[in-house]
Amino acid sequence: MSTKFIAAVVQASPVLFDLEKTLAKTAHLVTEAASKGAKLALFPEAFISAYPRGLSFGTVVGSRSAEGRETWLRxxxxxxEVPSKATAQLGEMARKADLFLVIGVNEKDTVSGTMYCTMLYFNPKGELLGKHRKLKPTAAERIVWGEGDGSTLSTFNTPLGKMGGLICWENYMPLARMAMYQKGVQLYLAPTADSRENWQHTLKHIALEGRCFVIGCNQFVTKSMYPKDLPGITDLDHQPEVMSRGGSVIMAPTGEVLAGPLWDEEGILTAEIDIEEVMKNKLDFDPVGHYARNDVFSLTVKDQPDSEVFE
Known part of the structure; x- marks a missing residue:
């Protein structure tokens, strides 16, 4: 069995605040990734159906506005919801394209009324393998997203390799990264909303630290993509036209850049992954193996799920 395959990162914007049109665009992009030979396609953080960059939802310390509540409702x-008709549609996209699909979504809990920043995993059979909820929304993100409880720090044993990952600035949390390394992650997926050039250094560090492939994916978004009738649209008056430059990239366990970074446009990056490179690079460093000091350090993760095996 070949240890090589093509991975794709999809740098694009959703049709902001429009679920059905975003799903249609997603289907087109999944098909395009498959046409490039991809067996794994990663989409950005909160791709369905918006990362609410620049919006305040009418909040200041001590008060909220009626207009902000209307923006929130939109x-x-x-x-x-997960699962739902929408996740079934995403699974069908993965099945038709015969690839693993990993995509960032806004997951709503209709019982509690809480929304989570979530990463969904689908296999080529169209099955929803599982999800990861972001552990710690950053700064004003905490207005719109709840915190994951740690029970979804998942990795999945697949024919491509053991895949898992963290969302955006979770990747700055050393113990969260260590939790992924403890589960033997080989394909480290890092959807984000961070388009700073410094983010590239973070991804390179993870590749070298974890001795894993790192696949980073971001949106390319402009102000003109926001719906003109959005109640909170005036929040964007002082924002630049290009609100997220992208910066999607694929890195090897050596820290070598295999594809990207892609800036200032939508596009699909692809790179050939040879999963045996992971083991080759553990010759001289393994953060949880021969380079660990388990007699000095230990990490226990509450409610961490076991790795699951999928063919």
Whole structure:
């Protein structure tokens, strides 16, 4: 069995705040990734159906506005339940394209009324393998997203390799990274909303630290992509036209850049992955193996799930 395959990162924007049109665009992009030979396609953080960059939702310390609540409702209505008709559609996209699909979504809990920043995993059979909820939303993200409880720090044993990952600035949390290394992650997926050039250094560090392939994916978004009738649209008056430059990239366990970074446009990056490179690079460093000091350090993760095996 070949240890090589093509991985793709999809740098694009959703149709902001429009679930059905975003799903249609996603289907087109999944098909395009498959046409490039991809067996794994990663989409950005909160791709369905918006990362609410620049929006305040009418909040300041001590008060909220009626207009902000209307913006929130629009955001909520463009998000998805897991599982749902929308996740079934995403699974069907993965099945038709015969690839693993990993995509960032806004997951709404209709019982509690809480929304989570979530990463969904689908296999080529169209099955929803599982999800990861972001552990710690950053700064004003905490207005719109709840915190994951740690029970979804998942990795999945697949024919491509053991895949898992963290969302955006979770990757700055050393113990969260260590939790992924403890589970033997080989394909480290890092959807993000961070388009700073410094983010590239973070991904390179993870590749070298974890001795894993790192696949980073971001949106390319402009102000003109926001719906003109969005209640909170005036929040964007002082924002630049290009609100997220992208910066998607694929890195090897050596820290070598295999594809990207892609800036200032939508596009699909691909790179050939040879999973045996992971083991080759553990000759001289393994953060949880021969380079660990388990007699000095230990990490226990509450409710961490076992790795699951999928063919």
């Amino acid at each position: 955001y909520w209505n463009s998000s998805i």
